[in-house]
Amino acid sequence: MANRPELTLDPPNWDDVRKTGHQMVDDMIDLMRDIRQQPVWKPIPEDQQHRFDELLPHRPQSLESVYRIFKDNILPYGTGNMHPRFWGWVLGNGSHVSMFAEMLASAMNPNVGLGNQSSVRIEKQVLDWCKQMLNYPKTASGLLVSGASMANLNALLVARNHQTGGSVRRFGTLAQGKQMVLYCSTETHACIQKAAEVMGLGAAAVCKIPVDRNFRIRTDLLEKSIRSDIAGGLLPFCIVGNAGTVNTGAIDPMDELLAISRRFGLWFHVDGAFGALAKNVPEYAHELKALEEADSIAFDFHKWMHISYEAGCVLIRNADAHRLTFEQSPNYLLQHERGISPDIHSSGNYGIELSRGFKALKIWMSLKTHGIFAYSALIRQNIAQATHLAEQISQHPSLELMAPPGLNIVCFRYIDKKRPPSELQYINREILMRLQEKGIAVVSSTIVNGCYALRASICNHRSKKEDFDLLLEHTVQTGDELSALEPVKMFAFTR
Ligand SMILES: Cc1ncc(COP(=O)(O)O)c(C=O)c1O
DSSP states (O other): OOSSOOOOSSOSOHHHHHHHHHHHHHHHHHHHHTGGGSOSOOOOOGGGGGGGSOOOOOSOOOHHHHHHHIIIIIGGGSOOTTSTTEESTTOOOOOHHHHHHHHHHHHHOOOTTSSSSHHHHHHHHHHHHHHHHHTOOTTOEEEEESSHHHHHHHHHHHHHHHHTTTHHHHHOGGGGSSOEEEEEETTSOHHHHHHHHHTTSOGGGEEEEOBOTTSOBOHHHHHHHHHHHHHTTOEEEEEEEEBSOTTTOOBOOHHHHHHHHHHHTOEEEEEOTTGGGGGGSHHHHTTTGGGGGOSEEEEESTTTTOOOSOOEEEEESOHHHHHHHHOOOOGGGOOOSSTTOTTTTTGGGGSSOSSOOOHHHHHHHHHHHHOHHHHHHHHHHHHHHHHHHHHHHHHOTTEEEOSOOBTTEEEEEEOOTTSOHHHHHHHHHHHHHHHHHTTSOEEEEEEETTEEEEEEEOOOSSOOHHHHHHHHHHHHHHHHHHHTSOHHHHHHHHO
16 A cells, blocks of 8 residues: 555646646537538438447547547537537537536536535525516525426326325325325326325326317316316315426416415416526416416426436425425434535425436526526526417418417428328428438427327527528428329338
Protein backbone atom coordinates (compact mmCIF):
# COMPACT_ATOMS: atom_id res chain seq x y z
CA MET A 1 0.00 0.00 0.00
CA ALA A 2 2.76 2.41 1.06
CA ASN A 3 4.60 2.23 -2.29
CA ARG A 4 1.61 2.26 -4.57
CA PRO A 5 0.38 5.55 -6.00
CA GLU A 6 -3.15 6.21 -4.79
CA LEU A 7 -5.77 6.04 -7.45
CA THR A 8 -8.27 8.64 -8.57
CA LEU A 9 -10.58 9.22 -11.53
CA ASP A 10 -9.19 12.73 -11.94
CA PRO A 11 -7.05 13.08 -15.08
CA PRO A 12 -3.24 13.30 -14.94
CA ASN A 13 -3.43 16.38 -17.12
CA TRP A 14 -6.36 18.75 -16.70
CA ASP A 15 -5.33 20.77 -19.75
CA ASP A 16 -6.05 17.79 -22.06
CA VAL A 17 -9.48 17.48 -20.50
CA ARG A 18 -10.07 21.19 -20.91
CA LYS A 19 -9.22 20.98 -24.61
CA THR A 20 -11.61 18.07 -25.21
CA GLY A 21 -14.28 19.71 -23.08
CA HIS A 22 -14.05 22.95 -25.09
CA GLN A 23 -14.33 20.91 -28.28
CA MET A 24 -17.51 19.27 -26.96
CA VAL A 25 -19.03 22.67 -26.16
CA ASP A 26 -18.11 24.03 -29.60
CA ASP A 27 -19.52 20.99 -31.36
CA MET A 28 -22.80 21.04 -29.45
CA ILE A 29 -23.31 24.75 -30.10
CA ASP A 30 -22.69 24.14 -33.81
CA LEU A 31 -25.11 21.23 -33.73
CA MET A 32 -27.91 23.33 -32.26
CA ARG A 33 -27.20 26.26 -34.57
CA ASP A 34 -27.22 24.10 -37.71
CA ILE A 35 -29.86 21.53 -36.78
CA ARG A 36 -32.23 22.68 -39.53
CA GLN A 37 -29.74 21.51 -42.17
CA GLN A 38 -29.73 17.99 -40.77
CA PRO A 39 -32.22 15.21 -41.60
CA VAL A 40 -34.79 14.97 -38.83
CA TRP A 41 -33.94 11.35 -38.14
CA LYS A 42 -31.50 8.72 -39.40
CA PRO A 43 -31.68 4.97 -38.82
CA ILE A 44 -28.58 3.35 -37.31
CA PRO A 45 -26.69 1.82 -40.28
CA GLU A 46 -26.10 -1.94 -40.26
CA ASP A 47 -22.32 -1.48 -40.11
CA GLN A 48 -22.65 0.59 -36.93
CA GLN A 49 -24.72 -1.93 -35.02
CA HIS A 50 -21.62 -3.49 -33.42
CA ARG A 51 -21.08 -0.23 -31.55
CA PHE A 52 -24.04 -1.11 -29.39
CA ASP A 53 -22.94 -4.62 -28.63
CA GLU A 54 -19.43 -4.18 -27.25
CA LEU A 55 -17.92 -6.12 -24.38
CA LEU A 56 -17.40 -4.45 -21.01
CA PRO A 57 -14.35 -2.14 -21.29
CA HIS A 58 -11.58 -3.25 -18.96
CA ARG A 59 -8.79 -0.91 -19.99
CA PRO A 60 -8.88 2.89 -20.18
CA GLN A 61 -8.91 4.93 -23.38
CA SER A 62 -8.64 8.66 -23.77
CA LEU A 63 -11.65 10.87 -23.22
CA GLU A 64 -10.96 12.35 -26.64
CA SER A 65 -11.29 8.98 -28.38
CA VAL A 66 -14.45 8.09 -26.44
CA TYR A 67 -15.91 11.45 -27.38
CA ARG A 68 -15.10 10.78 -31.04
CA ILE A 69 -17.13 7.55 -30.88
CA PHE A 70 -20.01 9.48 -29.32
CA LYS A 71 -19.84 12.15 -32.02
CA ASP A 72 -19.62 9.72 -34.94
CA ASN A 73 -21.75 6.82 -33.78
CA ILE A 74 -24.20 7.96 -31.11
CA LEU A 75 -24.98 11.61 -31.68
CA PRO A 76 -26.30 11.25 -35.26
CA TYR A 77 -28.83 8.56 -34.31
CA GLY A 78 -31.03 10.12 -31.65
CA THR A 79 -34.83 10.52 -31.67
CA GLY A 80 -34.49 13.67 -33.77
CA ASN A 81 -36.55 15.82 -31.42
CA MET A 82 -34.09 18.72 -31.62
CA HIS A 83 -35.20 19.31 -35.20
CA PRO A 84 -37.73 21.93 -36.39
CA ARG A 85 -39.75 19.25 -38.20
CA PHE A 86 -40.08 16.80 -35.34
CA TRP A 87 -43.70 16.52 -34.19
CA GLY A 88 -43.90 12.93 -32.97
CA TRP A 89 -45.46 11.87 -29.63
CA VAL A 90 -45.11 14.85 -27.24
CA LEU A 91 -41.39 15.65 -27.25
CA GLY A 92 -39.74 18.99 -26.56
CA ASN A 93 -36.64 20.29 -28.39
CA GLY A 94 -34.30 21.05 -25.49
CA SER A 95 -32.24 24.25 -25.54
CA HIS A 96 -28.71 25.56 -25.12
CA VAL A 97 -29.50 26.91 -21.63
CA SER A 98 -30.79 23.56 -20.47
CA MET A 99 -27.75 21.83 -21.98
CA PHE A 100 -25.32 24.08 -20.11
CA ALA A 101 -27.33 23.74 -16.90
CA GLU A 102 -27.12 19.94 -17.14
CA MET A 103 -23.35 20.22 -17.33
CA LEU A 104 -23.18 22.59 -14.36
CA ALA A 105 -25.56 20.43 -12.28
CA SER A 106 -23.52 17.39 -13.12
CA ALA A 107 -20.24 19.06 -12.19
CA MET A 108 -21.67 20.16 -8.87
CA ASN A 109 -23.31 16.73 -8.46
CA PRO A 110 -25.35 17.43 -5.34
CA ASN A 111 -27.80 14.93 -3.91
CA VAL A 112 -31.03 16.88 -3.69
CA GLY A 113 -32.25 14.41 -1.07
CA LEU A 114 -29.99 16.04 1.52
CA GLY A 115 -31.25 19.12 3.35
CA ASN A 116 -29.20 22.25 3.97
CA GLN A 117 -27.70 23.14 0.62
CA SER A 118 -28.32 25.29 -2.43
CA SER A 119 -29.79 22.67 -4.78
CA VAL A 120 -32.64 21.97 -2.34
CA ARG A 121 -33.33 25.70 -2.12
CA ILE A 122 -33.31 26.05 -5.91
CA GLU A 123 -35.75 23.15 -6.26
CA LYS A 124 -38.02 24.83 -3.71
CA GLN A 125 -37.73 28.07 -5.66
CA VAL A 126 -38.65 26.30 -8.90
CA LEU A 127 -41.65 24.67 -7.21
CA ASP A 128 -42.75 28.10 -5.98
CA TRP A 129 -42.47 29.40 -9.54
CA CYS A 130 -44.60 26.47 -10.75
CA LYS A 131 -47.31 27.44 -8.29
CA GLN A 132 -47.12 31.04 -9.52
CA MET A 133 -47.26 29.86 -13.14
CA LEU A 134 -50.47 27.92 -12.48
CA ASN A 135 -51.86 30.27 -9.83
CA TYR A 136 -51.82 27.36 -7.42
CA PRO A 137 -51.84 27.99 -3.64
CA LYS A 138 -48.52 29.05 -2.10
CA THR A 139 -49.04 26.49 0.65
CA ALA A 140 -49.09 23.57 -1.78
CA SER A 141 -46.20 21.12 -1.85
CA GLY A 142 -44.50 19.60 -4.86
CA LEU A 143 -41.67 17.56 -6.22
CA LEU A 144 -39.60 17.47 -9.37
CA VAL A 145 -39.67 13.98 -10.87
CA SER A 146 -38.53 12.30 -14.07
CA GLY A 147 -41.74 12.95 -16.02
CA ALA A 148 -45.52 13.03 -16.02
CA SER A 149 -45.84 9.26 -15.55
CA MET A 150 -44.04 9.53 -12.22
CA ALA A 151 -45.81 12.78 -11.35
CA ASN A 152 -49.20 11.13 -11.92
CA LEU A 153 -48.16 8.11 -9.85
CA ASN A 154 -47.00 10.35 -7.01
CA ALA A 155 -50.30 12.25 -7.03
CA LEU A 156 -52.43 9.10 -7.16
CA LEU A 157 -50.51 7.61 -4.24
CA VAL A 158 -51.29 10.72 -2.22
CA ALA A 159 -54.92 10.59 -3.34
CA ARG A 160 -55.27 6.98 -2.27
CA ASN A 161 -53.59 7.50 1.09
CA HIS A 162 -55.55 10.64 1.89
CA GLN A 163 -58.90 9.25 0.81
CA THR A 164 -58.44 6.18 3.02
CA GLY A 165 -57.33 8.14 6.07
CA GLY A 166 -53.80 6.74 5.76
CA SER A 167 -54.77 3.14 6.46
CA VAL A 168 -53.36 1.98 3.12
CA ARG A 169 -49.84 2.80 4.29
CA ARG A 170 -50.16 0.40 7.19
CA PHE A 171 -52.37 -2.34 5.89
CA GLY A 172 -51.93 -2.14 2.12
CA THR A 173 -54.72 -2.10 -0.41
CA LEU A 174 -56.65 -4.82 1.41
CA ALA A 175 -57.29 -2.36 4.23
CA GLN A 176 -60.42 -1.06 2.61
CA GLY A 177 -61.97 -4.42 1.89
CA LYS A 178 -63.54 -2.76 -1.15
CA GLN A 179 -62.41 -2.22 -4.72
CA MET A 180 -61.16 1.36 -4.96
CA VAL A 181 -62.08 3.16 -8.18
CA LEU A 182 -60.62 6.09 -10.05
CA TYR A 183 -62.39 7.68 -13.00
CA CYS A 184 -60.95 9.11 -16.18
CA SER A 185 -61.87 9.27 -19.84
CA THR A 186 -61.12 6.58 -22.42
CA GLU A 187 -58.65 9.09 -23.92
CA THR A 188 -56.50 9.19 -20.79
CA HIS A 189 -52.77 8.41 -21.08
CA ALA A 190 -51.82 4.80 -20.35
CA CYS A 191 -49.63 5.89 -17.41
CA ILE A 192 -52.76 6.33 -15.27
CA GLN A 193 -53.70 2.69 -15.65
CA LYS A 194 -50.07 1.71 -15.14
CA ALA A 195 -50.09 3.71 -11.90
CA ALA A 196 -53.21 1.87 -10.72
CA GLU A 197 -51.55 -1.45 -11.52
CA VAL A 198 -48.29 -0.48 -9.80
CA MET A 199 -50.24 0.71 -6.77
CA GLY A 200 -51.78 -2.73 -6.44
CA LEU A 201 -55.26 -1.43 -7.21
CA GLY A 202 -55.28 -3.27 -10.50
CA ALA A 203 -56.53 -2.18 -13.90
CA ALA A 204 -60.05 -2.95 -12.65
CA ALA A 205 -59.75 0.13 -10.44
CA VAL A 206 -59.69 2.39 -13.50
CA CYS A 207 -63.16 3.21 -14.75
CA LYS A 208 -62.78 4.64 -18.26
CA ILE A 209 -65.66 6.91 -19.15
CA PRO A 210 -66.60 7.43 -22.82
CA VAL A 211 -65.93 10.77 -24.50
CA ASP A 212 -68.02 13.14 -26.62
CA ARG A 213 -67.23 13.89 -30.24
CA ASN A 214 -64.60 16.41 -29.14
CA PHE A 215 -62.89 13.66 -27.13
CA ARG A 216 -63.84 15.22 -23.78
CA ILE A 217 -65.06 13.05 -20.93
CA ARG A 218 -68.88 12.61 -20.76
CA THR A 219 -69.60 14.03 -17.32
CA ASP A 220 -73.19 12.71 -17.35
CA LEU A 221 -71.82 9.17 -17.72
CA LEU A 222 -69.16 9.86 -15.12
CA GLU A 223 -71.75 10.82 -12.51
CA LYS A 224 -73.86 7.83 -13.37
CA SER A 225 -70.88 5.47 -12.92
CA ILE A 226 -69.91 6.98 -9.59
CA ARG A 227 -73.46 6.61 -8.26
CA SER A 228 -73.77 3.05 -9.48
CA ASP A 229 -70.33 2.10 -8.05
CA ILE A 230 -71.23 3.52 -4.65
CA ALA A 231 -74.53 1.63 -4.72
CA GLY A 232 -72.60 -1.51 -5.71
CA GLY A 233 -70.33 -1.26 -2.63
CA LEU A 234 -67.19 -0.02 -4.44
CA LEU A 235 -65.02 2.81 -3.12
CA PRO A 236 -64.61 5.70 -5.60
CA PHE A 237 -61.64 7.82 -4.57
CA CYS A 238 -60.41 9.96 -7.43
CA ILE A 239 -61.28 11.67 -10.71
CA VAL A 240 -58.48 12.30 -13.20
CA GLY A 241 -59.08 15.13 -15.66
CA ASN A 242 -57.02 15.64 -18.81
CA ALA A 243 -55.64 19.09 -19.53
CA GLY A 244 -54.71 18.04 -23.05
CA THR A 245 -55.23 14.40 -24.00
CA VAL A 246 -52.31 12.63 -25.59
CA ASN A 247 -54.25 11.59 -28.71
CA THR A 248 -55.96 14.80 -29.77
CA GLY A 249 -55.10 17.48 -27.18
CA ALA A 250 -58.68 17.63 -25.86
CA ILE A 251 -59.27 19.41 -22.57
CA ASP A 252 -61.82 17.74 -20.29
CA PRO A 253 -64.45 20.09 -18.82
CA MET A 254 -62.41 21.00 -15.76
CA ASP A 255 -65.13 23.01 -13.97
CA GLU A 256 -67.56 20.13 -14.16
CA LEU A 257 -65.01 17.55 -13.04
CA LEU A 258 -64.10 19.75 -10.10
CA ALA A 259 -67.77 20.16 -9.14
CA ILE A 260 -68.45 16.42 -9.41
CA SER A 261 -65.40 15.52 -7.34
CA ARG A 262 -66.48 17.98 -4.63
CA ARG A 263 -70.06 16.67 -4.69
CA PHE A 264 -68.90 13.09 -4.07
CA GLY A 265 -65.92 13.94 -1.84
CA LEU A 266 -63.39 12.59 -4.34
CA TRP A 267 -59.82 13.69 -5.02
CA PHE A 268 -59.53 15.74 -8.22
CA HIS A 269 -56.27 15.17 -10.05
CA VAL A 270 -55.28 16.81 -13.34
CA ASP A 271 -52.95 15.16 -15.82
CA GLY A 272 -51.65 18.32 -17.49
CA ALA A 273 -48.50 16.68 -18.90
CA PHE A 274 -48.24 19.32 -21.61
CA GLY A 275 -51.58 21.15 -21.57
CA ALA A 276 -51.34 22.58 -18.05
CA LEU A 277 -48.82 25.11 -19.32
CA ALA A 278 -51.36 26.48 -21.80
CA LYS A 279 -52.99 28.07 -18.76
CA ASN A 280 -50.71 31.04 -19.36
CA VAL A 281 -52.07 31.53 -22.89
CA PRO A 282 -54.95 34.02 -22.68
CA GLU A 283 -57.24 31.94 -24.95
CA TYR A 284 -56.99 28.96 -22.57
CA ALA A 285 -56.83 30.73 -19.20
CA HIS A 286 -60.55 30.33 -18.62
CA GLU A 287 -60.83 26.70 -19.75
CA LEU A 288 -57.96 25.75 -17.46
CA LYS A 289 -58.93 27.99 -14.53
CA ALA A 290 -60.22 25.06 -12.44
CA LEU A 291 -56.67 23.70 -12.23
CA GLU A 292 -56.23 26.22 -9.45
CA GLU A 293 -58.71 24.23 -7.36
CA ALA A 294 -57.43 20.75 -8.23
CA ASP A 295 -56.10 18.56 -5.42
CA SER A 296 -53.07 17.71 -7.52
CA ILE A 297 -51.53 18.48 -10.91
CA ALA A 298 -48.92 16.57 -12.91
CA PHE A 299 -47.03 18.23 -15.73
CA ASP A 300 -43.73 18.17 -17.59
CA PHE A 301 -40.98 20.65 -18.32
CA HIS A 302 -39.39 18.39 -20.94
CA LYS A 303 -42.37 18.76 -23.25
CA TRP A 304 -43.64 22.27 -23.84
CA MET A 305 -40.89 24.06 -21.93
CA HIS A 306 -38.06 22.33 -23.80
CA ILE A 307 -36.06 21.50 -20.70
CA SER A 308 -33.75 18.56 -21.45
CA TYR A 309 -35.03 15.13 -20.45
CA GLU A 310 -35.95 14.34 -17.75
CA ALA A 311 -38.03 16.94 -15.93
CA GLY A 312 -41.57 16.55 -14.64
CA CYS A 313 -43.42 18.03 -11.70
CA VAL A 314 -46.21 17.15 -9.30
CA LEU A 315 -48.00 19.73 -7.19
CA ILE A 316 -50.23 18.72 -4.27
CA ARG A 317 -52.64 21.21 -2.79
CA ASN A 318 -52.61 19.69 0.70
CA ALA A 319 -48.94 19.57 1.70
CA ASP A 320 -49.69 17.52 4.82
CA ALA A 321 -51.47 14.87 2.77
CA HIS A 322 -48.41 14.76 0.52
CA ARG A 323 -45.95 14.36 3.40
CA LEU A 324 -48.08 11.82 5.24
CA THR A 325 -48.03 9.58 2.17
CA PHE A 326 -44.26 9.22 2.05
CA GLU A 327 -42.72 10.41 5.33
CA GLN A 328 -40.33 8.11 7.20
CA SER A 329 -37.66 8.69 9.85
CA PRO A 330 -35.07 5.92 9.73
CA ASN A 331 -32.09 6.03 12.13
CA TYR A 332 -29.58 6.89 9.45
CA LEU A 333 -31.50 10.03 8.47
CA LEU A 334 -31.67 11.79 11.83
CA GLN A 335 -32.17 15.52 11.78
CA HIS A 336 -29.74 17.85 13.57
CA GLU A 337 -30.04 21.42 14.77
CA ARG A 338 -27.19 22.62 12.55
CA GLY A 339 -24.92 21.45 9.76
CA ILE A 340 -26.11 19.87 6.53
CA SER A 341 -28.97 17.88 8.01
CA PRO A 342 -31.56 20.07 9.73
CA ASP A 343 -34.09 18.90 7.20
CA ILE A 344 -32.13 15.95 5.95
CA HIS A 345 -34.58 13.95 3.91
CA SER A 346 -37.05 16.62 3.01
CA SER A 347 -37.66 15.57 -0.57
CA GLY A 348 -37.74 11.89 0.41
CA ASN A 349 -40.79 12.79 2.47
CA TYR A 350 -42.66 13.79 -0.67
CA GLY A 351 -41.91 10.98 -3.07
CA ILE A 352 -40.54 7.52 -3.68
CA GLU A 353 -36.93 8.39 -4.43
CA LEU A 354 -34.38 9.33 -1.79
CA SER A 355 -31.25 10.24 -3.77
CA ARG A 356 -32.16 12.74 -6.47
CA GLY A 357 -30.28 14.77 -9.07
CA PHE A 358 -30.28 18.52 -9.55
CA LYS A 359 -33.06 18.73 -12.16
CA ALA A 360 -34.11 22.07 -10.78
CA LEU A 361 -31.05 23.89 -12.10
CA LYS A 362 -31.95 23.49 -15.78
CA ILE A 363 -35.47 24.71 -15.09
CA TRP A 364 -34.26 27.58 -12.91
CA MET A 365 -31.65 28.71 -15.44
CA SER A 366 -34.06 28.41 -18.37
CA LEU A 367 -36.79 30.39 -16.64
CA LYS A 368 -34.33 33.07 -15.57
CA THR A 369 -32.72 33.30 -19.03
CA HIS A 370 -35.92 33.32 -21.09
CA GLY A 371 -38.65 34.40 -18.67
CA ILE A 372 -42.11 32.83 -18.52
CA PHE A 373 -43.50 35.22 -21.16
CA ALA A 374 -41.25 33.64 -23.79
CA TYR A 375 -42.64 30.19 -23.00
CA SER A 376 -46.24 31.37 -23.08
CA ALA A 377 -45.62 33.10 -26.42
CA LEU A 378 -44.04 29.93 -27.84
CA ILE A 379 -46.92 27.76 -26.64
CA ARG A 380 -49.32 30.22 -28.25
CA GLN A 381 -47.25 30.10 -31.46
CA ASN A 382 -47.44 26.28 -31.53
CA ILE A 383 -51.21 26.39 -31.05
CA ALA A 384 -51.49 28.88 -33.93
CA GLN A 385 -49.29 26.59 -36.06
CA ALA A 386 -51.59 23.65 -35.25
CA THR A 387 -54.59 25.74 -36.33
CA HIS A 388 -52.80 26.68 -39.57
CA LEU A 389 -51.91 23.05 -40.24
CA ALA A 390 -55.48 21.91 -39.58
CA GLU A 391 -56.83 24.59 -41.95
CA GLN A 392 -54.44 23.52 -44.70
CA ILE A 393 -55.48 19.90 -44.22
CA SER A 394 -59.21 20.62 -44.32
CA GLN A 395 -58.81 22.55 -47.56
CA HIS A 396 -56.79 19.84 -49.33
CA PRO A 397 -58.74 17.25 -51.39
CA SER A 398 -56.19 14.49 -50.63
CA LEU A 399 -56.08 15.08 -46.89
CA GLU A 400 -58.59 14.55 -44.11
CA LEU A 401 -58.69 16.00 -40.62
CA MET A 402 -59.45 13.13 -38.24
CA ALA A 403 -60.32 15.09 -35.10
CA PRO A 404 -60.98 18.69 -34.14
CA PRO A 405 -57.48 20.09 -33.44
CA GLY A 406 -56.94 20.34 -29.68
CA LEU A 407 -54.26 22.68 -28.36
CA ASN A 408 -51.19 21.71 -30.43
CA ILE A 409 -52.23 18.29 -31.78
CA VAL A 410 -53.47 17.64 -35.30
CA CYS A 411 -54.64 14.17 -36.39
CA PHE A 412 -55.04 13.66 -40.12
CA ARG A 413 -54.54 11.22 -42.96
CA TYR A 414 -53.95 11.01 -46.67
CA ILE A 415 -57.08 9.97 -48.56
CA ASP A 416 -57.86 8.69 -52.00
CA LYS A 417 -61.55 8.08 -52.60
CA LYS A 418 -60.68 5.11 -54.82
CA ARG A 419 -59.02 3.27 -51.94
CA PRO A 420 -60.98 1.37 -49.25
CA PRO A 421 -60.26 2.21 -45.56
CA SER A 422 -58.04 -0.85 -45.06
CA GLU A 423 -55.72 0.28 -47.87
CA LEU A 424 -55.73 3.86 -46.59
CA GLN A 425 -54.38 2.56 -43.32
CA TYR A 426 -51.46 0.87 -45.11
CA ILE A 427 -50.80 3.93 -47.24
CA ASN A 428 -50.70 6.22 -44.22
CA ARG A 429 -48.51 3.86 -42.23
CA GLU A 430 -46.12 3.78 -45.16
CA ILE A 431 -46.19 7.59 -45.47
CA LEU A 432 -45.24 7.93 -41.81
CA MET A 433 -42.30 5.54 -42.15
CA ARG A 434 -41.04 7.05 -45.41
CA LEU A 435 -41.14 10.61 -44.09
CA GLN A 436 -39.15 9.47 -41.07
CA GLU A 437 -36.65 7.36 -43.03
CA LYS A 438 -36.03 10.08 -45.59
CA GLY A 439 -35.39 12.49 -42.72
CA ILE A 440 -38.08 14.87 -43.96
CA ALA A 441 -40.35 15.07 -40.92
CA VAL A 442 -41.35 13.01 -37.93
CA VAL A 443 -45.00 12.62 -37.05
CA SER A 444 -46.31 9.76 -34.94
CA SER A 445 -49.62 7.94 -35.21
CA THR A 446 -52.72 7.06 -33.27
CA ILE A 447 -56.16 5.55 -33.77
CA VAL A 448 -59.01 8.02 -33.98
CA ASN A 449 -62.56 6.63 -34.04
CA GLY A 450 -61.13 3.29 -35.11
CA CYS A 451 -59.05 4.70 -37.99
CA TYR A 452 -55.29 4.99 -38.29
CA ALA A 453 -54.24 8.67 -38.15
CA LEU A 454 -51.02 10.57 -38.62
CA ARG A 455 -50.53 12.75 -35.57
CA ALA A 456 -48.53 15.99 -35.40
CA SER A 457 -47.98 17.17 -31.85
CA ILE A 458 -46.35 20.57 -32.07
CA CYS A 459 -44.07 21.13 -29.06
CA ASN A 460 -41.37 22.80 -31.05
CA HIS A 461 -39.74 26.18 -30.58
CA ARG A 462 -37.85 25.80 -33.85
CA SER A 463 -40.72 25.06 -36.27
CA LYS A 464 -41.68 27.65 -38.87
CA LYS A 465 -44.72 27.88 -41.11
CA GLU A 466 -42.71 26.57 -44.08
CA ASP A 467 -41.98 23.36 -42.14
CA PHE A 468 -45.66 22.48 -42.01
CA ASP A 469 -46.11 23.26 -45.68
CA LEU A 470 -43.25 20.85 -46.41
CA LEU A 471 -44.86 18.16 -44.26
CA LEU A 472 -48.11 18.34 -46.20
CA GLU A 473 -46.38 18.55 -49.56
CA HIS A 474 -44.42 15.36 -48.87
CA THR A 475 -47.42 13.61 -47.29
CA VAL A 476 -49.50 14.17 -50.40
CA GLN A 477 -46.66 13.40 -52.79
CA THR A 478 -45.80 10.13 -51.01
CA GLY A 479 -49.49 9.25 -50.69
CA ASP A 480 -50.04 9.82 -54.43
CA GLU A 481 -47.02 7.66 -55.28
CA LEU A 482 -48.27 4.84 -53.08
CA SER A 483 -51.84 5.16 -54.19
CA ALA A 484 -50.76 4.85 -57.84
CA LEU A 485 -49.42 1.36 -57.07
CA GLU A 486 -51.49 -1.76 -57.39
CA PRO A 487 -52.72 -2.93 -53.95
CA VAL A 488 -50.48 -5.99 -54.10
CA LYS A 489 -47.32 -3.94 -54.55
CA MET A 490 -48.44 -1.58 -51.86
CA PHE A 491 -48.84 -4.37 -49.33
CA ALA A 492 -45.38 -5.66 -50.24
CA PHE A 493 -43.95 -2.40 -48.89
CA THR A 494 -45.64 -2.63 -45.57
CA ARG A 495 -45.07 -6.25 -44.63
C1 LIG B 1 -51.30 13.50 -21.29
C2 LIG B 1 -50.03 12.77 -20.95
N1 LIG B 1 -49.89 12.24 -19.73
C3 LIG B 1 -48.78 11.59 -19.37
C4 LIG B 1 -47.73 11.44 -20.24
C5 LIG B 1 -46.49 10.70 -19.80
O1 LIG B 1 -45.45 11.63 -19.68
P1 LIG B 1 -43.91 11.17 -19.51
O2 LIG B 1 -43.54 10.56 -20.82
O3 LIG B 1 -43.20 12.45 -19.23
O4 LIG B 1 -43.85 10.21 -18.39
C6 LIG B 1 -47.83 11.96 -21.53
C7 LIG B 1 -46.75 11.78 -22.50
O5 LIG B 1 -46.83 12.17 -23.63
C8 LIG B 1 -49.00 12.66 -21.89
O6 LIG B 1 -49.15 13.20 -23.10
